Amino acid sequence: xxxxxxxxxxxxxxxxxxxxxxxxxxxxxxxxxxxxxxxxxxxxxxxxxxxxxxxxxxxxxxxxxxxxxxxxxxxx
Amino acid sequence: xxxxxxxxxxxxxxxxxxxxxxxxxxxxxxxxxxxxxxxxxxxxxxxxxxxxxxxxxxxxxxxxxxxxxxxxxxxxxxxxxxxxxxxxxxxxxxxxxxxxxxxxxxxxxxxxxxxxxxxxxxxxxxxxxxxxxxxxxxxxxxxxxxxxxxxxxxxxxxxxxxxxxxxxxxxxxxxxxxxxxxxxxxxxxxxxxxxxxxxxxxxxxxxxx
Numbered sequence: 001x002x003x004x005x006x007x008x009x010x011x012x013x014x015x016x017x018x019x020x021x022x023x024x025x026x027x028x029x030x031x032x033x034x035x036x037x038x039x040x041x042x043x044x045x046x047x048x049x050x051x052x053x054x055x056x057x058x059x060x061x062x063x064x065x066x067x068x069x070x071x072x073x074x075x076x
Numbered sequence: 077x078x079x080x081x082x083x084x085x086x087x088x089x090x091x092x093x094x095x096x097x098x099x100x101x102x103x104x105x106x107x108x109x110x111x112x113x114x115x116x117x118x119x120x121x122x123x124x125x126x127x128x129x130x131x132x133x134x135x136x137x138x139x140x141x142x143x144x145x146x147x148x149x150x151x152x153x154x155x156x157x158x159x160x161x162x163x164x165x166x167x168x169x170x171x172x173x174x175x176x177x178x179x180x181x182x183x184x185x186x187x188x189x190x191x192x193x194x195x196x197x198x199x200x201x202x203x204x205x206x207x208x209x210x211x212x213x214x215x216x217x218x219x220x221x222x223x224x225x226x227x228x229x230x231x232x233x234x235x236x237x238x239x240x241x242x243x244x245x246x247x248x249x250x251x252x253x254x255x256x257x258x259x260x261x262x263x264x265x266x267x268x269x270x271x272x273x274x275x276x277x278x279x280x281x282x283x284x285x
Contacts, residue, residue, distance in 0.1 A: 012201040013133065014140055021141070040213075044128050049143055052283055064083055065213070 005034040008042070016042050017049060020071070027073050035069040043067035124205055125212065131203040135194075142282025144275035151275065155268050162261055165252075181248035185239035189232065196224065
């Protein structure tokens with residue numbers, strides 16, 4: 001149960017997801033990846049992607065226009 | 077809400093609604109037609125922003141991450157547009173109202189232009205509506221993209237005749253003239269459903285379900 005975070009602040013749309021995918025590969029099952037973005041579509045895209053891949057994800061708008069995501073790697 | 081990082085947007089919302097109402101009231105004194113167009117424009121913008129619809133993502137994600145949710149939403153959009161377009165053209169023909177549509181035959185220049193637009197679209201992270209939404213949300217980067225979009229559109233619009241002369245156009249085909257409205261609609265809906273099924277199959281294959 002380690003928590004990882006990657007910086008996707010201000011990145012254009014496909015890049016956050018690509019970075020997250022890359023980071024996930026190096027993580028163990030049960031690890032959590034923390035992401036924060038100011039881009040609503042990026043947040044939405046990652047949530048939809050995670051759900052389609054059957055990962056657990058929590059999305060929270062922590063301030064006006066800032067989304068905090070916590071993705072748990074539930075399986076390989 | 078639960079913490080102070082949320083600043084209330086209510087006064088802005090009330091302010092904008094008041095401003096828009098006054099603007100529309102003023103505009104309706106000049107022209108009802110313009111007012112209706114304005115209302116339609118504002119509603120479209122509102123729906124686009126709230127729906128998070130993203131054409132770039134619809135075309136890019138199937139290849140990049142194997143997701144086709146938005147692609148299927150886009151196919152649904154095309155289906156609805158086809159029906160709406162058919163309804164408008166058909167009722168216009170019934171009442172003898174001439175329609176002036178900005179539809180041009182396909183040519184090599186269309187493909188080149190499409191590729192250029194596509195590259196710009198992915199780099200800017202949004203198509204034309206996407207960029208407009210982002211500017212409205214307060215992103216500065218998209219202002220640069222909007223400048224490029226405006227310059228590109230003007231240049232393209234001014235030189236499109238030249239390109240179509242230089243590359244030649246395919247003869248324009250209007251399917252309802254050849255097949256009739258009903259067979260055309262059936263054909264198009266079948267084609268879209270096939271694409272829909274293909275998109276679903278693609279996502280299943282890519283995500284390994």
